[in-house]
Amino acid sequence: MPEQGQLIESPIIVTKGLRKMYGPHLALDDVNLEIPRGSVGILGPNGAGKSTLFKCLLGLITTTSGEGTVLGHDIRSEGESIRSKIGYMPEYNALDPNLFAIDQVRYAGELLGMNSKNATRRSHEVLEYVGLKDQRYRKIETFSTGMLQATKLACALVHDPEILICDEPTNGLDQRARSFMLQTLSRTVREGNRSVLMSSHVMDDVQEVCDNIVMIHQGRIVVQRSIEELVKQVDKEIELVVWGGASRMEDKLRSSGLEARRLGRVIRVKMESDETIEEILRAAVQSSVQVRQMKEYEPDLEDIFLLIMDKLGAEIKGTEDLMTPEHTGGA
Amino acid sequence: MEDQVDIGGGQTRMEAAFGAGDGDDEATAVVAKSQSSLGQIFEQKYRPWEGDLGPRWMRNYAIYRHHVYGVFTSKGHRQYHPMVRLLILVIFLTSLTPVPMLFLSSLIGDDGGFFEKMWGINRYNLWGQVLGYFPRNICMWPLLTAVVVGGMISDDRQHGTSAIYFSRPISRLDYIAMKYLSVAIILGFVIVFSYFVYYTSAIVFRAEGWAFLADTLPIFLGGMLAGSILVITYTSIGLALSSISQSRFFAAIGFLSIIYGTKLVSLLVELQFETTFLYIMSPYDCLAHLGQYLVGIPLNYDHPLSFSVVSLIAMNCAAIWLLVSRVSSLEVTRE
Numbered sequence: 001m002p003e004q005g006q007l008i009e010s011p012i013i014v015t016k017g018l019r020k021m022y023g024p025h026l027a028l029d030d031v032n033l034e035i036p037r038g039s040v041g042i043l044g045p046n047g048a049g050k051s052t053l054f055k056c057l058l059g060l061i062t063t064t065s066g067e068g069t070v071l072g073h074d075i076r077s078e079g080e081s082i083r084s085k086i087g088y089m090p091e092y093n094a095l096d097p098n099l100f101a102i103d104q105v106r107y108a109g110e111l112l113g114m115n116s117k118n119a120t121r122r123s124h125e126v127l128e129y130v131g132l133k134d135q136r137y138r139k140i141e142t143f144s145t146g147m148l149q150a151t152k153l154a155c156a157l158v159h160d161p162e163i164l165i166c167d168e169p170t171n172g173l174d175q176r177a178r179s180f181m182l183q184t185l186s187r188t189v190r191e192g193n194r195s196v197l198m199s200s201h202v203m204d205d206v207q208e209v210c211d212n213i214v215m216i217h218q219g220r221i222v223v224q225r226s227i228e229e230l231v232k233q234v235d236k237e238i239e240l241v242v243w244g245g246a247s248r249m250e251d252k253l254r255s256s257g258l259e260a261r262r263l264g265r266v267i268r269v270k271m272e273s274d275e276t277i278e279e280i281l282r283a284a285v286q287s288s289v290q291v292r293q294m295k296e297y298e299p300d301l302e303d304i305f306l307l308i309m310d311k312l313g314a315e316i317k318g319t320e321d322l323m324t325p326e327h328t329g330g331a
Numbered sequence: 332m333e334d335q336v337d338i339g340g341g342q343t344r345m346e347a348a349f350g351a352g353d354g355d356d357e358a359t360a361v362v363a364k365s366q367s368s369l370g371q372i373f374e375q376k377y378r379p380w381e382g383d384l385g386p387r388w389m390r391n392y393a394i395y396r397h398h399v400y401g402v403f404t405s406k407g408h409r410q411y412h413p414m415v416r417l418l419i420l421v422i423f424l425t426s427l428t429p430v431p432m433l434f435l436s437s438l439i440g441d442d443g444g445f446f447e448k449m450w451g452i453n454r455y456n457l458w459g460q461v462l463g464y465f466p467r468n469i470c471m472w473p474l475l476t477a478v479v480v481g482g483m484i485s486d487d488r489q490h491g492t493s494a495i496y497f498s499r500p501i502s503r504l505d506y507i508a509m510k511y512l513s514v515a516i517i518l519g520f521v522i523v524f525s526y527f528v529y530y531t532s533a534i535v536f537r538a539e540g541w542a543f544l545a546d547t548l549p550i551f552l553g554g555m556l557a558g559s560i561l562v563i564t565y566t567s568i569g570l571a572l573s574s575i576s577q578s579r580f581f582a583a584i585g586f587l588s589i590i591y592g593t594k595l596v597s598l599l600v601e602l603q604f605e606t607t608f609l610y611i612m613s614p615y616d617c618l619a620h621l622g623q624y625l626v627g628i629p630l631n632y633d634h635p636l637s638f639s640v641v642s643l644i645a646m647n648c649a650a651i652w653l654l655v656s657r658v659s660s661l662e663v664t665r666e
Binding site for chain 2 (some may be wrong): 060093094103106111215227304306
C-alpha cells in the first residue's frame with residue numbers, strides 16, 4: 001500500500017532541462033517542472049512559451065535538449081501513448097461546423113481508438129456532463145461560443161483522460177457560461193480525480209480552478225508553487241477608504257512609523273503587528289479623517305502575477321494587456 | 332527551483348478611479364440587486380470510463396470511414412454537399428452508360444454492328460472507358476476529383492479540426508495515408524469499378540467464354556492499371572492542392588486549372604509548332620500516353636513514352652512532397 005500511495009503522490013509531469021529552439025529563437029529555456037496531480041494553472045504573457053510547452057508535453061515536437069515524462073511516458077519517444085492518456089482542449093476553434101455535436105464527440109473518441117458503440121455511448125455521457133444534453137443533435141454551426149467551448153471540452157473528456165489540458169477554456173464566454181465551464185473543470189478534478197492543466201489570461205479563472213501555478217516568462221519557468229504559498233509571500237496590508245484629508249492621514253501614518261501608500265482616498269498600510277489597526281485608527285483621529293472602510297486586503301492571483309511580471313521587468317499593467325479580441329469574445 | 336522569482340516583500344497594485352478623491356460627500360452608491368441563481372435542471376456528475384482504447388488500425392479506420400461513408404450518408408460522417416453527392420452519382424451512372432448499351436446490343440443481336448463498335452469490348456473502347464478525353468476526362472474525372480478533394484484537408488485548415496487529429500495518437504503519416512486512401516477509394520469506385528462493371532457486364536450479356544477472356548483479360552488488366560495510375564495521380568495532385576489552402580474552392584479550381592490548363596497550352600503548342608513534347612506537362616496526356624501503351628493501341632504522341640512515365644513520376648513525387656510538407660505545418664495549438 002505505501003507503494004501505491006507513493007505512486008499517487010508522484011508528479012504526473014516531470015521535465016529536466018527542457019529546451020526548445022525554433023531556429024535561432026529560444027522558445028523554452030531549461031524548463032524544470034514537477035507538476036503534481038490536481039489542477040495547475042499555466043500562466044505567462046503572450047509568446048512566453050505556453051503553447052510550445054504544451055506541444056512538447058504532448059510529444060508533438062522534438063525538443064532541442066533535455067528530457068521529460070508525462071504519466072511516466074517519455075515525451076521524446078512516446079508521444080502517441082501520452083496523447084492517448086491526455087485530453088486536449090485547444091484554444092481555437094477545432095470543430096467541424098457541419099457535424100452534430102454527438103457525431104463530433106463520437107468521432108473524437110473514435111480517433112483515439114474507441115469503437116463506434118463505446119464512443120457513441122460515451123459521447124452521450126460527456127455531452128450531458130458539459131451541459132449539452134439537449135443540444136446533442138444540433139449542428140455545431142448553430143452553437144454559441146459557450147456551446148463550442150463545451151463541445152471541445154466534451155471531445156477532450158470522451159476517453160476519460162488522466163490529464164486534461166485546457167488552453168484558454170473560458171475564451172469569449174459570458175459570465176454564466178464561464179462559471180459553468182469553471183465549475184465543470186473543478187468538478188472534473190474533485191469528483192473525477194483527474195488532473196487539469198489550464199492556461200488562461202484570466203487570473204480569476206485560474207484561481208477558481210487551480211491549486212498550483214506554473215508561470216512562464218520568455219521561455220523560462222519563473223514560478224512553480226501553490227497559490228496559497230505565493231499569497232503568503234506577499235505583505236499583509238490593511239486597506240482604508242478615507243474622507244476628509246487623505247494626504248494628511250498618509251503623512252500621519254508615515255510619521256507614526258507605518259509603511260503606507262495612497263491612491264486617491266484609498267490608503268494601504270502594511271500590517272506590521274496586531275497593533276497596526278489601533279495605530280491606524282489613532283492616526284485617523286489625530287488627523288481628523290473619517291475612515292469609511294477598513295479591511296484586510298487579500299491579494300489575488302492577478303496581484304501576484306503582476307507583481308512577478310513587475311519584478312521581471314515586464315511592462316504589463318494588467319491582464320487586459322495580455323488579451324486579444326478573441327479572449328474577450330471579439331469585443 | 333532555486334532560481335524562481337522571489338516576491339517576498341512585494342507590494343500589490345492599487346486601483347482607484349480618476350478623481351476618486353473629489354467630492355465624494357455627494358456621491359450616492361447605486362447597489363445592484365444580486366442576480367438570482369438560475370439553477371441547473373440536471374445533476375452534473377463525472378462518470379469515469381473504464382474501457383480500453385483500440386490499436387492504430389482502429390484509429391485509422393475511423394478516419395477512412397468518416398470520409399468515405401460521408402459520400403453515401405452524411406449522417407454522422409463528413410458532410411459532402413448534397414450537390415456534390417448528386418454529382419458523384421451522376422458521374423458514376425454516366426460512366427456506366429456502356430452497360431445498358433451492351434445489354435441493348437446483346438438484346439438485338441447486334442454482332443459487329445454499330446453498338447458493338449461503339450461499346451463492345453476492344454482495346455480502344457477499354458482505353459476510352461478510362462482515358463477517353465471526351466466526355467470522361469473533360470467532363471467527368473477532373474470534376475469528380477475536384478469536388479472530392481476540395482475540402483479534404485483545406486476544411487481541417489479552415490476549421491482548425493487538424494487539432495482534433497493531432498492532439499490524439501494520430502501521426503501525420505496516418506493522417507495523410509487515410510485521407511489519401513479515402514479519396515483514392517472514392518475515385519477508384521467511380522473510375523475503376525465502373526470500368527470493371529463495364530467489362531464484366533460484356534461477358535455476362537454476351538455470354539462470352541474462356542477464349543474471350545484469354546483474348547481480352549490482358550487488355551482489361553492494362554486498362555485497369557492505367558485507371559489505377561490515373562486515380563493515384565489525380566489524388567496526389569488534388570490532395571496537394573487541398574493541403575495548401577483553407578478553401579475548398581481553391582483546391583477544386585486549382586485542380587481543374589492544372590488538368591485543363593496544361594492540356595490547352597500543350598495543344599496550342601502542338602498546333603503551332605507541331606510537337607507533342609509539351610504534353611509531358613499535362614497529367615492527362617501523360618496518363619493517356621501510358622494508357623495507350625498498357626492496352627496496346629498505337630501511340631498518338633511523337634515523344635517517347637519514357638518521357639511521359641518520368642513526368643508522371645515527377646508529378647506524383649512533387650505533389651506528395653507538397654502534401655507532406657503542408658500537412659507537417661498543420662498546427663495543434665493554433666491554425
